[in-house]
Amino acid sequence: MRSIHYYMLGTSSWFIAFGVQGVLFAWLVAMQLQMSPEWVGVAQMVLLLPGTLLILIGGSYADRFGARRLTMLAQALAALGPVLLIGMLLLDRLSYSGMLVYAVLMGCATAFVTPARDGLLNEVASGRVQRTVVLTGVVQFGGQLLGFALAATTDDIGPVPVLTLQALLLGLGVFMFRAVTSGPTPGPALPSRLIASLLEGASTVFSSPSMRVIVLQNVAMGLFFMGSFVVTLPLLVRDVFAGSSQDLALVNGVNSLGLLSSILVLLRFGDVQRPGRALILAHIVGAAALGSVGTVSEFAPAVAIMLVWGLCGGIAITMSRTIMQEQAPPDQRARVMSFYGFSFMGSGPLGALLCGFLVEHFGPGLSLIICTSAMTVIMLALILFTRLWALHHHQLQLE
16 A cells, blocks of 8 residues: 555656646747747657657566666656756756757656556556546646646746756655565566567557557647647747746646546546547547637636646546556556557657647647647547447456
């Protein structure tokens, strides 16, 4: 029982730091360095790109060398990122190229932390996977909300104290994961077996009809939702609403508040019996909400609508993660979840580039409408051409 507590504390430290980064990275690139929309898109792409290149390797290594060990090492690496930015700021050498170096470092760390931490979840869940996924969602989005609030103080106290806190949180998480009790650590694998390990994980994921669909909808989320979140929304705050770091943090924070609120409701009422149906409906309503943000001219209505998008996102993320976690074989958990992360994070860089291009040529408002319309079309296609709409909770154990 103590392991799950340490697991949640380690997870919360990561996501508080991740929340700080979500605001501060965009603030430094878009507002301090005043980069154009296309270059903001490139920076966000570089932050996300290592997920495409390394997350599958991270999942394979977590299964072979131990998820707890890899989580600790990768989170320790991540703690060096804010230290790098602190050095540049203290020396008055902040530059776009320096932000790209930071992006590569943090992206690499994320690519290994994410599947390794997800691989640990089943070990601490004690058989209650959906409930543990929901609890992790509470910790994740509650931590991000706190991180956004901390980042909102940047205009008042400056970025260096906020970055220092980010580094300390990441370091604290290393010690929390060290206290988690996990299963026996596998022995080292020969490098030549890496490809076979990846292929085995891919075969497991794509042989399952429901997991295949989850991967597909994750790709759509990365392209149209993540790109909009990390590129279009910060540019909307800057160019349409003339916002500050507090405004950017407020947009992020309200979104996370919605995510957290819907997950708390799921925690209160128990398992969802039709996870596929809940997933599709959440995406359709969320796309309508996000698209409408592009039509308003005042900041307050935009913030209110972001809350609705967050409420839908909490349901969609919990359902998709539950479907993947409940079908992952015990010896392939990290690899299966690395494909889950890969499908989302791997399409994120393309989404960032796509949204940077759309904003440059059509403006942030129309860019949101284009992306959310595409997401809606894909969800309708899933209803018509897959069995996700009819998927029942008990079927997850039967596939």
